[in-house]
Amino acid sequence: MKAAVLHSVGAPFTVEDVVLAAPLGREVRVDVRASGLCHSDRHVQLEGLGMPFPSVLGHEISGVVAEIGPDVTELAPGDHVVAYLVSHCGRCRDCIAGEPFRCANTDYVRRSPEQGPRITRRNGEELAQVVDISGFAEQVLVHENNLVKVNDEIPFDRACLLGCGVITGAGAAINTAQVRVGDTVAVIGAGGVGLNVVQGARIAGASRIIAIDLQDEKLELARRFGATHTINSGSVDDVVAAVAEIAGTAGVDHSFEVIGLVPTVRLALDVLRPGGTAYAIGLQKPGAQLALDGAPDLFPLQKSLKGVFMGSTNPKRDIPVYADLYLQGRLNLDDLIHNHISLDGINEAYEELEGGKVARSIIVFD
Numbered sequence: 001m002k003a004a005v006l007h008s009v010g011a012p013f014t015v016e017d018v019v020l021a022a023p024l025g026r027e028v029r030v031d032v033r034a035s036g037l038c039h040s041d042r043h044v045q046l047e048g049l050g051m052p053f054p055s056v057l058g059h060e061i062s063g064v065v066a067e068i069g070p071d072v073t074e075l076a077p078g079d080h081v082v083a084y085l086v087s088h089c090g091r092c093r094d095c096i097a098g099e100p101f102r103c104a105n106t107d108y109v110r111r112s113p114e115q116g117p118r119i120t121r122r123n124g125e126e127l128a129q130v131v132d133i134s135g136f137a138e139q140v141l142v143h144e145n146n147l148v149k150v151n152d153e154i155p156f157d158r159a160c161l162l163g164c165g166v167i168t169g170a171g172a173a174i175n176t177a178q179v180r181v182g183d184t185v186a187v188i189g190a191g192g193v194g195l196n197v198v199q200g201a202r203i204a205g206a207s208r209i210i211a212i213d214l215q216d217e218k219l220e221l222a223r224r225f226g227a228t229h230t231i232n233s234g235s236v237d238d239v240v241a242a243v244a245e246i247a248g249t250a251g252v253d254h255s256f257e258v259i260g261l262v263p264t265v266r267l268a269l270d271v272l273r274p275g276g277t278a279y280a281i282g283l284q285k286p287g288a289q290l291a292l293d294g295a296p297d298l299f300p301l302q303k304s305l306k307g308v309f310m311g312s313t314n315p316k317r318d319i320p321v322y323a324d325l326y327l328q329g330r331l332n333l334d335d336l337i338h339n340h341i342s343l344d345g346i347n348e349a350y351e352e353l354e355g356g357k358v359a360r361s362i363i364v365f366d
C-alpha cells in the first residue's frame with residue numbers, strides 16, 4: 001500500500017509503497033477513506049519535535065474496518081471508524097473515570113519489540129508510527145482503543161475532522177469549561193480550533209460568544225460557527241473594555257486562548273469577570289513564562305487559568321455525539337473543509353497551508 005513517508009526534519013513527504021503487518025491481538029486494519037492535513041503534522045515536518053524518523057505522520061482519519069485481530073471485541077469489518085490520537089489503556093483510574101486524555105499507560109496500545117514493527121519500507125526498514133496512527137496512508141494498523149465507531153451516514157471527509165480539530169476546540173467549551181446555558185464566552189484566535197470552540201460554546205448554550213482575532217475574514221467565518229459578536233483586536237483601542245461592554249458585566253465567564261502566545265493568555269485573564277476561568281489551548285513554546293499578578297488576579301478577582309489537552313475528550317462518548325450533531329445540522333463541519341486532494345498532493349497542500357488558511361485540505365481515497 002502507499003504512504004507518505006517523512007525521512008528527516010524539513011524534508012518533503014515522499015509517497016512510497018510500504019508494507020503493513022497483519023493485525024495481532026487487539027489491532028485493527030482500516031482502509032483509510034479521508035485523512036486531514038492537521039497543522040501539528042506540519043510542525044513535526046518542519047521542526048521534528050523529537051519524533052523518530054523515518055516515519056509516517058497523519059492522525060486525523062476516517063475509514064472502514066478491513067480486518068480485525070483475534071482479540072478485538074468492539075469493532076467488526078465494515079464498521080465506519082474515526083481515529084483518536086490520544087493513546088490510552090482503557091483500564092487505569094483515569095481511563096475508567098472517563099478521562100483517557102490523562103492516561104499514563106500509552107505503551108499499552110503499542111507492539112512489543114518482539115512483535116515487530118507495524119509499518120516497514122519495502123527493504124524492511126521500520127517506519128515510526130507517529131502518535132500510533134500514521135494516517136497519511138491508504139491503510140492503517142492501529143489498536144482498537146485508538147478507534148471510535150461512528151454513524152455510517154456521516155461522509156468520510158467530514159468524519160475525519162472529528163478525530164482532532166473538532167474535539168480539541170468544541171471539547172474545550174463543552175467538557176473542560178462545561179459552558180452552561182446563558183454563560184458568556186470570549187475566544188481569542190479564530191483559526192480552525194477557535195472556530196470549534198465557538199461552535200462548542202454555541203451548542204452548550206452560551207448567550208454571548210465573542211470571537212477576537214486580527215483578521216476580518218476569520219471573524220466573518222466565526223459568525224458562521226456561532227459567534228454572536230466579533231472584535232478585531234487590531235482596530236480596537238481597548239479589547240478588555242470592548243469585551244466587558246458586550247458581556248454586559250465586568251467580563252466573560254470563560255475565555256479561551258487558541259493561539260499559543262503569552263500576551264494572549266494574559267488577555268484571556270484580563271477579559272474575565274470576577275470568578276471566571278481562562279483556558280489555554282494554544283501550544284506554548286517550551287519555557288514560555290506567564291507573569292501572574294497575585295493581586296488582583298487571584299484576590300479579590302478569583303480568576304483561574306487552566307490548561308486544556310484535546311478538549312478533555314472521552315472519545316467513545318463524544319465523537320459519536322459530534323457525528324450525530326453534524327447529521328442534525330447542529331455542528332458545522334462543511335466550512336472547515338478547503339479542498340480534497342490525493343496523497344500525491346500532500347506537499348503542495350501543506351505549502352498552501354502556510355498562507356494562514358483556516359480550512360483543511362483533506363486527502364481522500366477511493
Ligand SMILES: [Zn+2]
Pocket residue numbers: 038039040041059060164165
Ligand atoms: Zn491534529
Ligand SMILES: [Zn+2]
Pocket residue numbers: 088089090091092093094095096100103104105
Ligand atoms: Zn489508562
